[in-house]
Amino acid sequence: MIYVFLGDLFASDCIGVKKKVFAQNKVFARNFGQAYCTSYSGQMMYLLSDGNVVEKEVAITKKECNDCVLQWIKKYGIQKAYIRYMLSDKWFIEFLRELKNNNIAVVLEFPTIPYEGEISSKSVKMIDAHYREELANYVEQCTTFDNLDSVFGISCITLINGIDLEYHPVHRTRKFDNEIILIAVATMCKWHGYERMIQGMAEYYNGSWDKKIIFRLVGEGPETEKYRKLTEQYNLQEYVQFLGHIDGEELDKQYDDVDIAVASLGFYKADTEYGSPIKTREYCARGIPSIYGYEDIGFSGKEEYLLKVTNDDTPIDIEEVIHFYNKLRKH
Numbered sequence: 001m002i003y004v005f006l007g008d009l010f011a012s013d014c015i016g017v018k019k020k021v022f023a024q025n026k027v028f029a030r031n032f033g034q035a036y037c038t039s040y041s042g043q044m045m046y047l048l049s050d051g052n053v054v055e056k057e058v059a060i061t062k063k064e065c066n067d068c069v070l071q072w073i074k075k076y077g078i079q080k081a082y083i084r085y086m087l088s089d090k091w092f093i094e095f096l097r098e099l100k101n102n103n104i105a106v107v108l109e110f111p112t113i114p115y116e117g118e119i120s121s122k123s124v125k126m127i128d129a130h131y132r133e134e135l136a137n138y139v140e141q142c143t144t145f146d147n148l149d150s151v152f153g154i155s156c157i158t159l160i161n162g163i164d165l166e167y168h169p170v171h172r173t174r175k176f177d178n179e180i181i182l183i184a185v186a187t188m189c190k191w192h193g194y195e196r197m198i199q200g201m202a203e204y205y206n207g208s209w210d211k212k213i214i215f216r217l218v219g220e221g222p223e224t225e226k227y228r229k230l231t232e233q234y235n236l237q238e239y240v241q242f243l244g245h246i247d248g249e250e251l252d253k254q255y256d257d258v259d260i261a262v263a264s265l266g267f268y269k270a271d272t273e274y275g276s277p278i279k280t281r282e283y284c285a286r287g288i289p290s291i292y293g294y295e296d297i298g299f300s301g302k303e304e305y306l307l308k309v310t311n312d313d314t315p316i317d318i319e320e321v322i323h324f325y326n327k328l329r330k331h
Contacts, residue, residue, distance in 0.1 A: 084109050
């Protein structure tokens with residue numbers, strides 16, 4: 001079994017994806033025996049097993065990346081391939097054609113559907129739209145985290161993201177005081193939509209307030225600077241804290257010093273309603289109540305430990321957050 005990932009699993013903005021890929025491969029190994037995965041970084045293609053490098057080859061072009069994977073599939077007698085979709089082009093279709101010609105069973109994962117809202121380049125959109133029409137010729141099964149029967153003519157299985165509980169210890173409940181501390185751990189992309197929380201806090205602090213609300217942002221990404229500017233614009237520097245990237249025990253300590261976690265609030269930017277983000281599951285595994293703004297296929301939306309808000313650009317109602325917190329305290 002091989003998990004084909006043609007991005008850089010070791011990039012700083014790919015930490016969540018790496019955790020997911022490694023966890024999925026752990027399950028594949030349990031069910032299918034030896035399981036490998038691939039990663040591309042610094043013009044090198046890597047073959048990994050249990051997170052360790054097994055092989056590496058120089059690969060500058062997409063064709064050379066494909067050839068590396070095909071070579072390893074042949075060398076190690078691999079018969080199954082699980083591929084994380086990263087858009088279609090001529091080279092990806094040729095890769096799928098070669099897999100089919102070699103009788104490799106392929107499952108294609110679409111991590112997001114629809115995904116057009118995540119693509120900024122018009123030319124890349126056009127190329128993908130053209131070549132993805134051929135996907136069904138070479139792939140018989142795909143997976144998504146949405147309630148769909150098929151994607152681009154390919155029969156679809158709905159997945160719900162899971163996590164490895166071993167790496168997510170239950171957090172310690174913070175002592176009650178006059179503060180409510182929120183945390184968001186993310187790569188700060190547009191679909192996280194944390195400007196909604198910052199704007200909601202601005203409205204809250206502009207009025208008559210009682211509870212002190214603190215919002216801690218852990219991680220770095222393309223939206224970080226936007227969030228910083230909004231924080232300064234609304235004079236919220238005392239209440240919105242940017243902690244940068246932290247992990248391991250330091251992150252565990254942060255989780256132990258919060259009351260509520262904040263999941264994605266901006267799915268609408270990707271024209272998406274449904275999802276199954278890993279981060280929401282990580283919060284749940286740690287026993288941290290959460291706020292989210294989309295239709296989660298793993299939850300009913302009525303759980304006492306979850307606050308579901310609208311999937312749009314309206315500022316988060318902090319009074320609603322305080323009411324949610326007070327209900328939790330009663331339990």
